[in-house]
Amino acid sequence: MELSPDWVVGFTDGEGCFYIGIYRHPEMSVGYQVLPEFRIVQHKRDVQLLHAIKRFFKCGVIRVNRDDRMELRIRKLECLRMVVDFFQKHPLKTKKNVDFRKFAKVIRWMGKGKHLNTDGVIEIAKIALETNTGNHVEIEKIITELKSG
Amino acid sequence: MELSPDWVVGFTDGEGCFYIGIYRHPEMSVGYQVLPEFRIVQHKRDVQLLHAIKRFFKCGVIRVNRDDRMELRIRKLECLRMVVDFFQKHPLKTKKNVDFRKFAKVIRWMGKGKHLNTDGVIEIAKIALETNTGNHVEIEKIITELKSG
Numbered sequence: 001m002e003l004s005p006d007w008v009v010g011f012t013d014g015e016g017c018f019y020i021g022i023y024r025h026p027e028m029s030v031g032y033q034v035l036p037e038f039r040i041v042q043h044k045r046d047v048q049l050l051h052a053i054k055r056f057f058k059c060g061v062i063r064v065n066r067d068d069r070m071e072l073r074i075r076k077l078e079c080l081r082m083v084v085d086f087f088q089k090h091p092l093k094t095k096k097n098v099d100f101r102k103f104a105k106v107i108r109w110m111g112k113g114k115h116l117n118t119d120g121v122i123e124i125a126k127i128a129l130e131t132n133t134g135n136h137v138e139i140e141k142i143i144t145e146l147k148s149g
Numbered sequence: 150m151e152l153s154p155d156w157v158v159g160f161t162d163g164e165g166c167f168y169i170g171i172y173r174h175p176e177m178s179v180g181y182q183v184l185p186e187f188r189i190v191q192h193k194r195d196v197q198l199l200h201a202i203k204r205f206f207k208c209g210v211i212r213v214n215r216d217d218r219m220e221l222r223i224r225k226l227e228c229l230r231m232v233v234d235f236f237q238k239h240p241l242k243t244k245k246n247v248d249f250r251k252f253a254k255v256i257r258w259m260g261k262g263k264h265l266n267t268d269g270v271i272e273i274a275k276i277a278l279e280t281n282t283g284n285h286v287e288i289e290k291i292i293t294e295l296k297s298g
Contacts, residue, residue, distance in 0.1 A: 001242060006155035011242075013156075013198075014163020045244045049162075052242075093150060093160075093201075095194045 001052040005090045008056060012087070013094040015040050018103035020128040022121065022142055031149065032142060034115035034124050036106055038074040038083050041065045057083060080107050099131045122146050150201040154239045157205060161236070162243040164189050167252035169277040171270065171291055180298065181291060183264035183273050185255055187223040187232050190214045206232060229256050248280045271295050 017039045025033035038060075042050055047062065050072040054060045059079035065071040074083055084104045092100055106115075106124050114120035125143045128134055166188045174182035187209075191199055196211065199221040203209045208228035214220040223232055233253045241249055255264075255273050263269035274292045277283055 003242070004155045006153045007159035007162075007242065010156035010159025010161075011163050012159075014160050042243070049243055093152070093156065094191070094198055 003056045009090045013092050018100050019133050022125050032121050041069050041071045044068050044070050102127050102131050152205045158239045162241050167249050168282050171274050181270050190218050190220045193217050193219045251276050251280050267295055
């Protein structure tokens with residue numbers, strides 16, 4: 001199945017998710033891990049399409065999301081850079097583009113190692129709070145911990 | 150906002166719905182109305198995009214769906230014929246295309262007046278039962294009524 005860039009943009013406008021995950025991770029020096037991901041969830045009947053999108057980006061992992069839903073998940077930083085490049089060249093048309101731009105900023109920051117110090121993680125966590133996805137209550141807690149830590 | 154055909158296909162693969170509605174309608178000679186519609190629902194923050202899709206198809210009505218959701222709804226038969234032509238030239242890539250083909254069949258049948266006699270409505274209702282959308286329990290009831298009427 002051959003996908004065009006415009007189709008991928010339209011489908012992502014509908015089904016894609018740019019997620020900035022932040023997790024407690026005692027083994028990391030800063031104590032927290034920033035884990036952004038690009039994700040598309042579909043009913044398992046359309047898993048072939050997830051494979052086609054994976055081939056399109058030459059990146060990602062197909063896995064069970066929950067129940068009869070599958071997801072394509074892209075987490076590798078070099079892959080996310082490519083994804084960001086793509087959606088900068090081919091902009092989303094929904095307001096999801098606002099979240100995407102924040103996500104892109106975090107990916108750039110991570111390229112500079114900003115996620116490896118406390119102030120950087122706080123800044124990233126604040127960006128995550130401005131997006132439409134994620135567990136905002138949990139992120140608020142993490143920011144409090146980071147500030148008091 | 151300018152939309153390309155491929156973007157519209159991708160977005161419809163994610164967010165579009167081809168719905169074959171069948172309703173009791175005592176004022177119609179057959180007693181039932183077949184009311185197919187093409188629908189895209191979005192959060193109201195993206196209502197501008199629904200307007201762009203309406204301009205793309207030169208058809209449809211923008212209305213409140215529920216709560217903070219808006220929808221573009223296309224119901225006019227001549228408009229649905231255009232929509233069907235479009236998605237025949239630019240096929241959907243998800244399994245939604247299976248539903249679309251059944252929907253397209255119903256639109257063709259309606260062009261021949263099949264929805265205006267009892268046997269035709271039964272056939273259309275059976276097609277509706279094969280799709281992933283709609284109230285199947287209600288349609289089963291309507292088929293029973295039509296067969297016994």
